[in-house]
Amino acid sequence: DGGITQSPKYLFRKEGQNVTLSCEQNLNHDAMYWYRQDPGQGLRLIYYSQIVNDFQKGDIAEGYSVSREKKESFPLTVTSAQKNPTAFYLCASSITGAVNEQFFGPGTRLTVL
């Protein structure tokens, strides 16, 4: 089955620690995205990548970093510089150059204690 996987589903970390969230897709999509979701705020774009080895900042990139070494993978690191990291994180992918219909993974809920 084609789709997007995110792991783990739930993640707990101590304040001050960096943490990396995994996102893998087997849809052969060129573009991948990371969103943060907080209650009542909808989805806000953190980073996106339209091609391997290239990515751009979204609206709320501060305190986050990404890499895109393989087409299938787009990991997100939440650094200790992110002041309020507790949130639900969603990864998505789409075909570049076409209508931007994005397909979403199941999400990772990060709680920083």
Place this chain on the structure above:
Amino acid sequence: AQSVTQLDSQVPVFEEAPVELRCNYSSSVSVYLFWYVQYPNQGLQLLLKYLSGSTLVKGINGFEAEFNKSQTSFHLRKPSVHISDTAEYFCAVSEAVRSYQLTFGKGTKLSVIP
């Protein structure tokens, strides 16, 4: 830049009653419009999309939406809701020319009351 406003943060409705979830957008160029649904602690699933052509768009689970260019709206409707429709619904817009980025509304929580 485009923006999306979902006018209601919460909508309670009785089972088998009709429902309309409202969405207005702002953009200086042509747009594509989307509705997504999110069940608790899950990712988003596409309900329907408007790209061009007929302004009435039909989607999954009996939902439909109508694109109104003059009112810059894309309201989502269902004639008879079911308990299983309880979820959060997001309207999203992308520019037709530079369509690599989606802008989402803040969501509407639909609660179906038995």
